[in-house]
Amino acid sequence: MLIGCPKEIKNHEYRVGLTPESARELARHGHEVWIESGAGLGIDATDEEYRAAGAKIVDGPDPIFAECEMVVKVKEPQAGERSKLREGQILYTYLHLAPDREQTVDLVNAGVTAIAYETVTGPHGSLPLLKPMSQVAGRMSVQAGATALEKAHGGRGVLLGGVPGVMPGKVVVIGGGVVGFNAAQMAAGVGADVTILDRDPEVLERVGTHFETRAKTRFSNAANLHDAVCQADLVIGAVLIPGAAAPKLVTREMLGDMQKGAVLVDVAIDQGGCFETSKATTHDNPTYVVDGIVHYCVANMPGAVARTSTYALNNVTLPHALQIADLGWKGAMRANAHLAEGLNVWDGKVTYQAVAEDLGYEYVPVEKALA
Ligand SMILES: NC(=O)C1=CN([C@@H]2O[C@H](COP(=O)(O)OP(=O)(O)OC[C@H]3O[C@@H](n4cnc5c(N)ncnc54)[C@H](O)[C@@H]3O)[C@@H](O)[C@H]2O)C=CC1
Numbered sequence: 572m573l574i575g576c577p578k579e580i581k582n583h584e585y586r587v588g589l590t591p592e593s594a595r596e597l598a599r600h601g602h603e604v605w606i607e608s609g610a611g612l613g614i615d616a617t618d619e620e621y622r623a624a625g626a627k628i629v630d631g632p633d634p635i636f637a638e639c640e641m642v643v644k645v646k647e648p649q650a651g652e653r654s655k656l657r658e659g660q661i662l663y664t665y666l667h668l669a670p671d672r673e674q675t676v677d678l679v680n681a682g683v684t685a686i687a688y689e690t691v692t693g694p695h696g697s698l699p700l701l702k703p704m705s706q707v708a709g710r711m712s713v714q715a716g717a718t719a720l721e722k723a724h725g726g727r728g729v730l731l732g733g734v735p736g737v738m739p740g741k742v743v744v745i746g747g748g749v750v751g752f753n754a755a756q757m758a759a760g761v762g763a764d765v766t767i768l769d770r771d772p773e774v775l776e777r778v779g780t781h782f783e784t785r786a787k788t789r790f791s792n793a794a795n796l797h798d799a800v801c802q803a804d805l806v807i808g809a810v811l812i813p814g815a816a817a818p819k820l821v822t823r824e825m826l827g828d829m830q831k832g833a834v835l836v837d838v839a840i841d842q843g844g845c846f847e848t849s850k851a852t853t854h855d856n857p858t859y860v861v862d863g864i865v866h867y868c869v870a871n872m873p874g875a876v877a878r879t880s881t882y883a884l885n886n887v888t889l890p891h892a893l894q895i896a897d898l899g900w901k902g903a904m905r906a907n908a909h910l911a912e913g914l915n916v917w918d919g920k921v922t923y924q925a926v927a928e929d930l931g932y933e934y935v936p937v938e939k940a941l942a
Pocket residue numbers: 689701702704705706708745746747748749750751768769770771774791809810811812818820837838839840841842869870871872873
């Protein structure tokens with residue numbers, strides 16, 4: 572298969588879809604790999620390293636979008652990239668379609684076969700291609716929140732760990748999955764007062780057992796959520812309903828009951844965000860203030876620590892990329908039902924139920940695509 576990897580163009584996105592090591596693995600399997608010149612520079616992977624791994628370096632993204640059978644990326648294709656996609660081309664990347672009608676329309680109209688990292692499953696309903704980036708973003712959310720809490724950044728002027736004789740800051744984590752767990756680890760690690768809310772009793776039990784007295788757990792209902800959020804210095808939004816738009820758990824009205832200068836970090840912004848007042852921001856300009864509450868809503872947080880993130884991402888995306896390249900996407904999905912869960916758009920149709928429901932498309936099951 573001819574596989575291409577363009578340079579990422581989203582704001583401050585330094586990750587790359589294929590490392591030289593991944594390119595080498597694909598080449599070892601007999602595939603041809605094209606890399607856009609400079610695509611790896613954000614992780615200090617030079618064109619020379621890709622050439623040494625057996626890849627061909629091409630100028631600009633155009634040859635990749637024009638010729639390659641599979642395009643491997645990190646972030647959802649930006650408008651300029653979407654106009655280059657071709658019918659039948661495989662797009663293998665994060666997509667987050669449910670809150671992004673414009674992108675969905677473009678992918679449907681392009682007729683691409685779009686496989687979303689974030690909906691590929693693993694055993695027990697896990698999301699193994701999302702997990703490493705959720706670990707990164709969960710850990711980063713505490714440092715982003717701590718910075719936003721500084722007065723110069725609009726925050727309340729609270730040090731999360733406190734100091735001897737002064738109480739620590741209160742961190743409320745909504746959602747105790749991968750992002751929430753990692754956020755709680757960092758927050759507890761600096762000595763903050765941590766509360767984790769989830770609506771899944773098994774998740775509450777798991778985090779309760781792990782953190783013991785270092786974090787409190789609360790069932791996530793409207794009353795508990797309101798109470799916790801109103802006391803918080805830092806609220807981290809870490810909920811997910813796989814593939815679907817995030818539920819709006821903190822309303823604009825609730826901001827009025829919060830402490831002025833408190834900070835909301837909405838990690839779930841890539842699925843539309845779980846605070847009513849969230850709108851996606853960029854690493855260039857990560858925060859804004861609504862009703863005295865600082866919002867941080869960067870949709871590609873892991874891009875800022877591209878070295879860590881690219882290798883963590885490639886560790887989980889490469890095995891499926893190899894399978895798709897070796898067997899073709901249909902063969903790979905027939906052989907691997909977890910990979911089949913990743914198919915979101917095919918042949919002008921939406922093949923992921925939550926995306927279809929959220930955006931009002933007819934849902935076409937993946938079995939139809941594989942028939
Ligand atoms: N902004 C960014 O750069 C990044 C964003 N993310 C996003 O972070 C979000 C969370 O991802 P993961 O932690 O991997 O998901 P996960 O599936 O591991 O955890 C989500 C948790 O939310 C809980 N939940 C669902 N509804 C809830 C409610 N009403 N109240 C409380 N808890 C609720 C679930 O029970 C689950 O435990 C996703 O939208 C993901 O795409 C992930 C990585 C980077």
